[in-house]
Amino acid sequence: MxxxxxxxxxxxxxxxxxxxxxxxxxxxxxxxxxxxxxxxxxxxxxxxxxxxxxxxxxxxxxxxxxxxxxxxxxxxxxxxxxxxxxxxxxxxxxxxxxxxxxxxxxxxxxxxxxxVIACSARGLAPCPSCRAGQFCACHNQAQGQEG
Structure with a gap:
């Protein structure tokens, strides 16, 4: 690419x-x-x-x-x-x-x-922000899989 x-x-x-x-x-x-x-x-x-x-x-x-x-x-x-x-x-x-x-x-x-790559896309349990539907404020932006 x-x-x-x-x-x-x-x-x-x-x-x-x-x-x-x-x-x-x-x-x-x-x-x-x-x-x-x-x-x-x-x-x-x-x-x-x-x-x-x-x-x-x-x-x-x-x-x-x-x-x-x-x-x-x-x-x-x-x-x-x-x-x-x-x-x-x-x-x-x-x-x-x-x-x-x-x-x-x-x-x-x-x-x-x-x-925004939120917790679910990274294979992580949802953080408080992702549970609330506020994916842009995901606490785990630097963890897990990156795509």
Missing amino acids: RAITFHISVPKWFLCKGLGRFRKSVYWGRVSTLRLRDIPEQPLPGDDWVRVRPLLGGVCGSDVEMILLGNPPDSFAKAFIIEPVVLGHENVGVVTERGPAARDVPEGMRVNVDP
Whole structure:
């Protein structure tokens, strides 16, 4: 799959922040933190997962903040650990593959991707937020399976 990825290093951070004060194009150009690259396709994380081929993808405010290096420093610390960070999590696509337990979602179905991966999708017991239906406030965002 081809994806726009975010790569950060301490020298690149200083270079982009310094030059970016004078030319915003630095954040999008050759010295930027962005790369278009091929990412190997991973197996489905579980029998109840589906693979979606994106048709349209959005760039949200958190993506822009990451590109412009405006996020808090702890965001960049996480990027060092889980690199590459694939940008774009607001997608509309078509289901191209499904696990055997994903019977309600046929291949070829158009879907809107919810970027929140809550407890149930991670194979964890529901946290208080997920039990209340507030999946975007899941207490276990950094645990369990990631997809």
